[in-house]
Amino acid sequence: MNRHDATEPTDAAVEPLSGGRVLELYFLKARAASLDIAAMLDRLSRAEQSLGPVNDERKVRLKSALHVLADEAGDKARRIQEIFSIKG
Amino acid sequence: MFFIDPHVHMVSRTTTDYENMAMAGVVAVSEPAFWAGFDRTPSAFADYYRQLTEFEPLRAAQFGISHYCWICLNPKEAEDSGKAREVLSLIPQYLSRPNVLGVGEIGLHKNTPNEMDIFRRHVQLAIDTGSAGRHRLILIHTPHLEDKLRGTRLIIDMLKEFGSAIDPSRVLIDHCEEHTIRMVKDAGFWAGMTVYPTTKATPERAVDMIEVYGSERVCINAAADWGISDPLWVHRTMLEARRRGHKLRTLMKIFHNNPATFFGGHLGFAIRPMDVVHRDLNTD
Ligand SMILES: [Zn+2]
Numbered sequence: 232m233n234r235h236d237a238t239e240p241t242d243a244a245v246e247p248l249s250g251g252r253v254l255e256l257y258f259l260k261a262r263a264a265s266l267d268i269a270a271m272l273d274r275l276s277r278a279e280q281s282l283g284p285v286n287d288e289r290k291v292r293l294k295s296a297l298h299v300l301a302d303e304a305g306d307k308a309r310r311i312q313e314i315f316s317i318k319g
Numbered sequence: 320m321f322f323i324d325p326h327v328h329m330v331s332r333t334t335t336d337y338e339n340m341a342m343a344g345v346v347a348v349s350e351p352a353f354w355a356g357f358d359r360t361p362s363a364f365a366d367y368y369r370q371l372t373e374f375e376p377l378r379a380a381q382f383g384i385s386h387y388c389w390i391c392l393n394p395k396e397a398e399d400s401g402k403a404r405e406v407l408s409l410i411p412q413y414l415s416r417p418n419v420l421g422v423g424e425i426g427l428h429k430n431t432p433n434e435m436d437i438f439r440r441h442v443q444l445a446i447d448t449g450s451a452g453r454h455r456l457i458l459i460h461t462p463h464l465e466d467k468l469r470g471t472r473l474i475i476d477m478l479k480e481f482g483s484a485i486d487p488s489r490v491l492i493d494h495c496e497e498h499t500i501r502m503v504k505d506a507g508f509w510a511g512m513t514v515y516p517t518t519k520a521t522p523e524r525a526v527d528m529i530e531v532y533g534s535e536r537v538c539i540n541a542a543a544d545w546g547i548s549d550p551l552w553v554h555r556t557m558l559e560a561r562r563r564g565h566k567l568r569t570l571m572k573i574f575h576n577n578p579a580t581f582f583g584g585h586l587g588f589a590i591r592p593m594d595v596v597h598r599d600l601n602t603d
Pocket residue numbers: 326328351353424460542
């Protein structure tokens with residue numbers, strides 16, 4: 232650690248973004264990401280309609296992750312990471 | 320692979336973009352008149368139309384790219400109807416210049432009555448300045464994001480008001496997405512899809528739409544401009560289609576032959592559709 236680091240403000244000293252500012256900065260990205268997921272699920276269901284259903288645990292994990300997105304609880308990124316982690 | 324970029328705002332791109340596009344197989348670009356990021360005075364429009372018809376063709380030609388353009392007043396500048404009418408009166412003298420394909424990109428931005436008035440005037444201008452009983456080609460911008468669904472419906476309804484004076488096969492309605500492409504194609508118009516990942520389509524979603532709605536009367540562009548954009552998103556879309564196993568003949572149709580067919584409705588457009596015949600390249 233050099234002397235300069237000691238005088239830097241810590242992250243905790245940063246003013247939190249307002250809700251409006253968060254939406255201003257990230258709404259369009261999240262909107263596009265939701266369309267990406269929707270299009271991927273449509274692609275999967277078209278594939279299954281023409282070639283038959285696939286049994287794949289990735290489908291199940293994705294469904295669980297989407298439930299986390301829609302529920303009322305917080306800490307969503309950590310919970311979704313756990314869904315996509317090897318258990319144990 | 321050869322490409323005709325059907326919608327790119329080269330005035331806001333560098334010469335390096337022309338070089339990269341030429342190296343990536345782009346043989347022609349079509350540049351619609353658009354908003355400069357700020358509202359201009361009428362005399363600035365005259366300069367802009369000269370830039371589109373005199374200067375950009377020279378810049379493109381250094382890289383073997385044919386430059387075509389479209390002339391109009393962008394819907395974003397239609398709110399001041401006095402100025403809009405003044406600019407409209409300038410337009411006819413530019414429409415007959417050799418690299419001008421037609422009237423565009425007209426359309427709507429916030430779907431206001433003034434925008435609708437100027438849209439109808441542009442359509443009438445395309446009809447009045449046509450020849451041999453055919454109106455000039457028309458290129459249409461549909462609104463962004465939350466205004467797109469309503470705006471696209473309004474545009475189709477306004478075009479229908481002109482009855483048989485408008486031939487849908489001579490009109491391209493651009494920036495279609497999943498919720499608007501069907502109504503555009505069902506009404507017989509050409510549909511443009513724009514790969515501009517944050518606010519419009521992505522390569523994956525554009526290829527999905529081709530798979531669902533077919534490759535007839537469809538063009539893909541990146542509408543590259545002064546925003547966060549890149550003309551080579553067109554090529555990324557080609558690559559996405561190729562990775563999914565689409566054949567070279569289909570790719571040539573979407574990225575070269577479809578624009579050549581639509582633009583070929585203007586007699587001055589010199590590039591003809593081409594066929595892929597190499598037996599070993601999985602062309603069927
Ligand atoms: Zn544009």
